[in-house]
Amino acid sequence: TMARVLVGVKRVIDYAVKIRVKPDKSGVVTEGVKHSMNPFDEIAVEEAIRLKEKKFATEVIAVTCGPTQSQETLRTALAMGADRGIHVEIPADDYVKTGPLQISKIFAKLAEQEKANLIILGKQAIDGDNNQTAQMTAAVLDWAQGTFASELKLEGEKLTVVREVDGGLETIDLKMPAVVSADLRLNEPRYATLPNIMKAKKKKVAKLTAKDLGVDLASSIEILEVADPPQRLAGIKVENTEELVGKLKEAGLV
Amino acid sequence: QSTLVVAEQSDGALTPITLNAVTAACKIGGDVSCLVAGASCSKAVEQLKSVAGVSKIIVAEDASYKGYMPESLTPLILQIQSQNNYSHILAGASAFGKNLLPRVAAKLDVDPISDIIDIKSPDTFVRTIYAGNAIQTVKTSSSVKVVTVRGTSFEAAAETGGSSSVDDAPKVEGSPLSAWVSQELSKSDRPELTAARIVISGGRGMKNGENFDMLYKLADKMNAAVGASRAAVDAGYVPNDMQVGQTGKIVAPELYIAVGISGAIQHLAGMKDSKTIVAINKDPEAPIFQVSDYGLVEDLFKAIPQMDDLLK
Numbered sequence: 001t002m003a004r005v006l007v008g009v010k011r012v013i014d015y016a017v018k019i020r021v022k023p024d025k026s027g028v029v030t031e032g033v034k035h036s037m038n039p040f041d042e043i044a045v046e047e048a049i050r051l052k053e054k055k056f057a058t059e060v061i062a063v064t065c066g067p068t069q070s071q072e073t074l075r076t077a078l079a080m081g082a083d084r085g086i087h088v089e090i091p092a093d094d095y096v097k098t099g100p101l102q103i104s105k106i107f108a109k110l111a112e113q114e115k116a117n118l119i120i121l122g123k124q125a126i127d128g129d130n131n132q133t134a135q136m137t138a139a140v141l142d143w144a145q146g147t148f149a150s151e152l153k154l155e156g157e158k159l160t161v162v163r164e165v166d167g168g169l170e171t172i173d174l175k176m177p178a179v180v181s182a183d184l185r186l187n188e189p190r191y192a193t194l195p196n197i198m199k200a201k202k203k204k205v206a207k208l209t210a211k212d213l214g215v216d217l218a219s220s221i222e223i224l225e226v227a228d229p230p231q232r233l234a235g236i237k238v239e240n241t242e243e244l245v246g247k248l249k250e251a252g253l254v
Numbered sequence: 255q256s257t258l259v260v261a262e263q264s265d266g267a268l269t270p271i272t273l274n275a276v277t278a279a280c281k282i283g284g285d286v287s288c289l290v291a292g293a294s295c296s297k298a299v300e301q302l303k304s305v306a307g308v309s310k311i312i313v314a315e316d317a318s319y320k321g322y323m324p325e326s327l328t329p330l331i332l333q334i335q336s337q338n339n340y341s342h343i344l345a346g347a348s349a350f351g352k353n354l355l356p357r358v359a360a361k362l363d364v365d366p367i368s369d370i371i372d373i374k375s376p377d378t379f380v381r382t383i384y385a386g387n388a389i390q391t392v393k394t395s396s397s398v399k400v401v402t403v404r405g406t407s408f409e410a411a412a413e414t415g416g417s418s419s420v421d422d423a424p425k426v427e428g429s430p431l432s433a434w435v436s437q438e439l440s441k442s443d444r445p446e447l448t449a450a451r452i453v454i455s456g457g458r459g460m461k462n463g464e465n466f467d468m469l470y471k472l473a474d475k476m477n478a479a480v481g482a483s484r485a486a487v488d489a490g491y492v493p494n495d496m497q498v499g500q501t502g503k504i505v506a507p508e509l510y511i512a513v514g515i516s517g518a519i520q521h522l523a524g525m526k527d528s529k530t531i532v533a534i535n536k537d538p539e540a541p542i543f544q545v546s547d548y549g550l551v552e553d554l555f556k557a558i559p560q561m562d563d564l565l566k
Contacts, residue, residue: 131356137360167439168438171438172434220364220395226383226388232544234543234546
């Protein structure tokens with residue numbers, strides 16, 4: 001069987017931007033700040049496109065959830081090579097209260113509607129650092145999960161996944177359909193070229209709401225405060241290696 | 255208040271992060287039970303029996319739990335939860351815990367909380383976001399709190415003084431959806447990164463993989479673990495399981511020595527809770543010096559052999 005792939009993309013503050021906490025501690029400053037596709041999602045999109053190029057997949061559908069601006073991220077996925085997009089529009093006010101569980105229910109509903117049998121997501125988004133959505137999407141659908149993937153191999157109904165685990169690598173076999181979360185070494189994502197960016201503008205993007213899918217967006221988690229991390233005081237510069245080793249010996253560390 | 259800690263095993267022995275999770279469970283308060291599930295459990299059960307704070311151990315020894323597949327462990331945990339109604343389900347925020355607990359939470363239809371660094375009250379937790387550049391305090395109204403625990407943020411529970419009862423788990427059939435095939439663990443006699451007292455990490459400044467031999471040699475002399483920055487991993491110098499940082503491992507040793515590491519935000523997130531930080535870098539402007547207790551502006555290819563000599 002060929003795969004029909006759903007791939008999730010999230011718009012986040014660009015990884016190179018220095019994060020600033022709002023003075024009222026309600027969150028971080030997002031206005032006027034450069035945003036990009038979550039880096040792990042770029043890897044997910046790349047893997048989906050490669051599956052199609054290698055004739056393991058028939059179609060790659062990119063999905064994003066969030067306010068109007070999320071469409072930019074969807075366009076990037078289309079410019080990379082996804083066939084079409086789905087934007088599940090969540091107004092900004094609701095979006096800050098939506099968590100990974102609610103997003104996973106949206107992905108699960110869309111997978112059913114689109115008859116997808118493979119969902120590829122980034123292992124975590126670099127804003128919330130939750131690392132939950134793929135696992136929960138698999139749970140909601142009762143599908144197998146291959147998290148922190150560094151290699152995928154699809155053979156008929158069997159998906160072999162090499163996973164990044166704490167002590168090294170682990171290989172598992174999953175029965176399709178399945179959900180995969182992409183880790184850093186799965187691939188190196190391509191850049192969207194200008195001609196492809198132009199072409200992507202003509203690709204189809206469907207717009208839905210969570211309500212259309214029957215998903216309640218309310219999370220049980222309330223953010224009480226977002227604060228700056230404690231600052232470490234800068235220490236001293238030592239003149240040479242002798243002095244360094246001397247200091248470490250003095251402190252009883254070596 | 256009662257907590258189930260899902261114990262983690264590696265090669266049939268308890269992993270250290272389980273003891274950090276037990277401490278977090280004790281901090282929440284109430285009874286603490288531990289689930290040990292796997293193809294063979296006796297060694298981990300023996301270890302856990304004497305751990306302070308654990309009142310009950312539930313053992314699920316069955317061949318179908320080989321490889322600790324989340325598709326098989328989740329129904330088991332759900333069955334145990336339905337019988338005991340714990341207020342909290344905890345595990346270490348390791349590859350194991352991060353893989354398993356969100357699946358359990360979704361099945362319970364509750365929002366899980368990942369990688370906590372502190373507990374304010376039984377329903378209020380502290381965690382990092384944006385690679386440690388902001389600290390978030392969250393309160394949950396879930397009936398069951400499903401939480402993973404950052405190992406370096408909680409002391410390990412004492413391995414003596416406890417005396418827990420041991421019960422068998424209910425029989426729950428494994429899932430046919432997934433099967434464990436093999437593992438390829440990096441072989442090393444050095445201490446494990448997240449448990450080592452001293453960590454020496456190399457960055458892009460190491461220039462290639464062979465040059466890491468210098469660090470291995472020094473590490474063996476100091477009984478240290480060797481880590482790396484994401485830049486060194488991305489450049490192919492060393493495998494990913496050596497990566498220290500927000501996308502790799504979080505470490506907080508007594509002594510952290512950063513060698514040829516510039517100090518990108520993402521790396522700092524993985525090591526800035528270390529007690530003492532040493533930075534060796536030839537670039538005096540490298541951001542790593544802003545967090546280091548002792549900074550040495552020097553070519554690492556000169557400084558590391560010198561350190562090696564001085565420590566003889």
